[in-house]
Amino acid sequence: MKANPRDVNTGTYYMDGDVAAGHGALAAGCRFIGGYPITPSTEAAETFARIAPKAGAVFIQMEDELGSIASVMGASWSGVKTMTITSGPGYSLMMEIIGLGAMIEAPFVILNIQRGGPSTGVPTKTGQADMMQSRWGSHGDYEIIAISPDSPQELFDYTIKAFNLSEKYRCPVMIMSDECVGHMSEKVVIPPAEEIEIEPRRFYNGPKEKYLPFKPDQDLVPKMVKAGDGYNLYITGLVHDERGYPITNQKEKGKRQQFPTRRLVDKIRLNADKIIELNEEGMDDAEVVVVSYGISYRVAIRGIEKAREKGIKVGNLRLITVWPFPDKKITELASKVKAFVVPEINYGQIVFEVERCSHGQANVVLIPHGGAGVHNPDDIAEAIEYAVKEKKKIRKVIEWKTRLEKFVFEGGYKLNK
Amino acid sequence: MEPLRKTEKDIHPMDDLLRMDRIPHIWCPGCGIGTAVTAFAAGLAKAEIDLTKTCIVSGIGCTGRVAGYVKLDSFHTTHGRAIAFATGIQVANPDLKVIVFSGDGDLISIGGNHFIHAARRNINMLVICVNNFIYAMTGGQVAPTTPLATYATTSPFGCVEPPFNIPYLADSSGAVYVARWTALHVRRLTNSIAEALKKPGFSVIEVISPCAMYYSRINRLGDGLDMMKFYHDNTEIRHGEDTKNLDIGFQTKIIVGKFVDRERPTYMDSYNKWLSGTKKD
Numbered sequence: 001m002k003a004n005p006r007d008v009n010t011g012t013y014y015m016d017g018d019v020a021a022g023h024g025a026l027a028a029g030c031r032f033i034g035g036y037p038i039t040p041s042t043e044a045a046e047t048f049a050r051i052a053p054k055a056g057a058v059f060i061q062m063e064d065e066l067g068s069i070a071s072v073m074g075a076s077w078s079g080v081k082t083m084t085i086t087s088g089p090g091y092s093l094m095m096e097i098i099g100l101g102a103m104i105e106a107p108f109v110i111l112n113i114q115r116g117g118p119s120t121g122v123p124t125k126t127g128q129a130d131m132m133q134s135r136w137g138s139h140g141d142y143e144i145i146a147i148s149p150d151s152p153q154e155l156f157d158y159t160i161k162a163f164n165l166s167e168k169y170r171c172p173v174m175i176m177s178d179e180c181v182g183h184m185s186e187k188v189v190i191p192p193a194e195e196i197e198i199e200p201r202r203f204y205n206g207p208k209e210k211y212l213p214f215k216p217d218q219d220l221v222p223k224m225v226k227a228g229d230g231y232n233l234y235i236t237g238l239v240h241d242e243r244g245y246p247i248t249n250q251k252e253k254g255k256r257q258q259f260p261t262r263r264l265v266d267k268i269r270l271n272a273d274k275i276i277e278l279n280e281e282g283m284d285d286a287e288v289v290v291v292s293y294g295i296s297y298r299v300a301i302r303g304i305e306k307a308r309e310k311g312i313k314v315g316n317l318r319l320i321t322v323w324p325f326p327d328k329k330i331t332e333l334a335s336k337v338k339a340f341v342v343p344e345i346n347y348g349q350i351v352f353e354v355e356r357c358s359h360g361q362a363n364v365v366l367i368p369h370g371g372a373g374v375h376n377p378d379d380i381a382e383a384i385e386y387a388v389k390e391k392k393k394i395r396k397v398i399e400w401k402t403r404l405e406k407f408v409f410e411g412g413y414k415l416n417k
Numbered sequence: 418m419e420p421l422r423k424t425e426k427d428i429h430p431m432d433d434l435l436r437m438d439r440i441p442h443i444w445c446p447g448c449g450i451g452t453a454v455t456a457f458a459a460g461l462a463k464a465e466i467d468l469t470k471t472c473i474v475s476g477i478g479c480t481g482r483v484a485g486y487v488k489l490d491s492f493h494t495t496h497g498r499a500i501a502f503a504t505g506i507q508v509a510n511p512d513l514k515v516i517v518f519s520g521d522g523d524l525i526s527i528g529g530n531h532f533i534h535a536a537r538r539n540i541n542m543l544v545i546c547v548n549n550f551i552y553a554m555t556g557g558q559v560a561p562t563t564p565l566a567t568y569a570t571t572s573p574f575g576c577v578e579p580p581f582n583i584p585y586l587a588d589s590s591g592a593v594y595v596a597r598w599t600a601l602h603v604r605r606l607t608n609s610i611a612e613a614l615k616k617p618g619f620s621v622i623e624v625i626s627p628c629a630m631y632y633s634r635i636n637r638l639g640d641g642l643d644m645m646k647f648y649h650d651n652t653e654i655r656h657g658e659d660t661k662n663l664d665i666g667f668q669t670k671i672i673v674g675k676f677v678d679r680e681r682p683t684y685m686d687s688y689n690k691w692l693s694g695t696k697k698d
Contacts, residue, residue: 032509034501053692058508062501063534070498070531074474074505077492078513082505100495227490227506228513230469234436234485236493245439246485246493 003027003160003196007055010192017152017182021085021111021175022047023190024159029198030109031057031080034071036064038090039123040179041113045085065090069097069110076106077235079201079226081163083109087179088117091130092137098172099138100237102264105214105222107166107201111159111175113182116371125372126179128294129346134174135323141261143268145275146174146323148293152186158320164199165275169267170221176322178345180295180374212242214260220267272324279318282308286315288387289333290341291354293319295374300343303380310381312388322350330357339363339387341400343375348397355397363390365398368405376403434458434468436488443482447641449600449626450480453547454487456603456624457518460610466514473516474503476523478554479628480547483518497527500535503542511685514541514614521548521562525581529561536590536619538684543613543620546583549628550665557631564667568635585660587621588677594620595660595677600627601648602673609675618683625671638668 008027015023021044025033033052035045049059062068065086072082086094091112101108114130116122134146145165149158155177166173204211204223211231216222225231238246239260268275282304283289292300297318304314315337319326330353334340339362342351351366358364365387369375379402386400429437435458444450461468468489475484477496484491494502503515517524524532524546535542551569552558559569559576562583566575584595594616598606606624613620627633627644638644648671656674663672682690 032505034505058688060504060508062504063530066498067501067504067531067534070494070501071505071508073494074492074502074507075509076505078506078509080509082509097495097498100498104492226510227472227492228470228510231490232436232488233490234493235491236485237495238493248443 001198001200003193003198004029005193008190008193008196009051010190013188013190014185015152015188016043016185017149017155017177018043018113019047020152020156020188021159021177022051024156025083025109025163026051026055026057027156027190027196028160028163029081030083030163032072032075032082033059033084034062034068034075035059035085036062036068036090038087040115040182041085041087041111043182044111044113048085065093066097069094069101072108073097073101073104073106076108077104077227077233081107081167081201083111083163085111087113087115088121088127088130089119091133095133095137098144099140099142101172102138102142102144103237103260104235105170107170109159109162109166109173109175112177114176114178122372124179126295126345126374127371128178128296128344129349129371131176131322131344131346131349134176142264144172144174144323145169145268145321146176147320148176148322150181150294150297152181152184152188155181156188156190160196160198164197167199167201168221169271169275170202170224171268176294178295213244214240215242216263216267219271220263268324275321275324276326277320278326278329279320281316282313283315283317283333285313286337287313288339288341288384289315289317289337290343290380290384291317291319291330291350292343293322293350296343296345299375299377300380302377303343303375303384306377306381307384310385312384314384319350325353325357327357330354331359334358334361337362339365339390341365341367341380341383341387343367343369343380345369345371345374348399351397360393360395363387363394363398365400367400367402369402379403431455431458434461434488436486439486442486444479445630447627447629447644448479449549449624449641450483450547452600452603453545453606453624453626454483456606457545457610458487459607460614463607463611464614466614470512471514471516472503472506473518474499474506475517476519476528478520478523478552479549480518480520481523481554497523498531499523500528500531500542500544504531504535504540507540507542508684511541514543516614517542517544519546521546521550521583522552522560525583525586526561533586533590536587536592536621539591539593539618539681541617541619541683541685543610543622545610545622545624547624547626548583549626549632551628551632553628553631557635564665567667570631570635580665582660582664583621583623584663584676588660591619591681592621592677593618593679593681596621596675597623597625597663597673599625599648599652599671599673601645601652618681
């Protein structure tokens, strides 16, 4: 299905990432955003609030982030495409209801323009430290999809993709961008509506009396209806059967708990190959592979250039989809290369996924960053150089001492023994 | 809608409004929530509104289970977020009438912020708040509605906090319709629900309900029937009473009635007005 021309402000612009995301949401067919202002994501909400009414969409500024995400769930079951926009502290507040979203299989998108943390942290500067939270933040077992754009253009494109994925798999989709990308102004091309592919909601159109709200299709995703269509839906956050009714029989609880949660996990895990999008370059003869995402990828490009100038064969693997994690790809690479180098703006999150998937076959080097800035490409180049030379198999994540770390901490804290 | 059962003798007038396949329900003997649901179902029938365009949202707790027994589009959400969830439903599809049916802890404590803001916005919804003065689902803990000096499992020496006066809170936040009844006033409650269902804007009906299992047991108030007798002897109907005067103390007189019935533009009215303004330029 193509985008509605009414929703697409076609043209070539010079805009920042947040604004591009607001335009992307509308182009994707978003009809409802419940949001709460938080730096550095406000421009996305402001943009949507400005452009939405002409397309018949609504922006409502809720009283808090809990209300924002809950209103998004309600709007989603009302039959429209929905999103909320937030950053670190607001994202933390939303966690419980993200679990509800996964449980009731409401399609929705969260735009998280990450900032430095924890707590209030550094509101106006960047960070990539919410990556694990996006995967594990709510209690219980569930799976989500997370995408990490690296430019304003991508914030436009991948916001549309996020909506498409959420409609297709009926799960929470997080756009895990960061302040750097959100506040970076670049050329953004918004194509004509007929060039934008959007995924319509998977509405049920069989006989009314046979409808079961949680009976999965072949790809494990059930078809949806909307409130007000006369289906007498019963949607609950309790463990439920295919009718949506809670499983109340004590004898069956243990046994039947397996069905809904198993499917919530499997509908993403088994479809992972279709969901995952990677960008790889220079892999053929690589000795070291740099694994990065978001703004760290753009910094890594320069680091890789510097290492290549010294004759080192470096591959560049970018995780566009961070969750589900590309396990197969990393394991396959681990048997071929000496080491992975993972620059990320945190003290180690995705690097442990890389370590898990490399199964001890390749060394894994983390280039940490405490946030409020991006890496120095020289650090990345030096870490690559080290990783090539290291002959020993080191059975833990090697933490690279960056210039900043050395300058601030003189190489880290030492405990008195 | 076709009746579920064949012989006329077996058909209950509320079969079409309740999910009979989920009965028996989970509420204890002597609880007032069942009465509130009966009154609600009767009110739905009386209001003669389009039931396919009516949704019910509940939070968590004893009253949070109501959504699951009512045969409408029903949503059982997270603790405290029922009103916010309902706001999303209503704003995304203004044709729908949303009823939030939940308890005092869910709506006034953890969901208090959503309650006052939905009232301020005047979102088109009816909030039915069953007030049993206690957190019953979790075993009788103190609530923001527990009267002063009342015992609860987490206030073993008597509640030291003054409670919220729900009609006053709703009134001062901007609700257009505010009423209070007890589980004894079934007919008046039914009429009130039928009236509020047709009223555009944020309406609040508080239903004082006995909790025979926790509230009355820990405070030695007898069983559900004793509580009903207490309501019979100690309630006074005062329509139009100033909501400031509606505080409830421990076993004091309870004033019931319809206190507020006024007109204000709803959220969607204001939104559309604003929208038509932008369309001109």
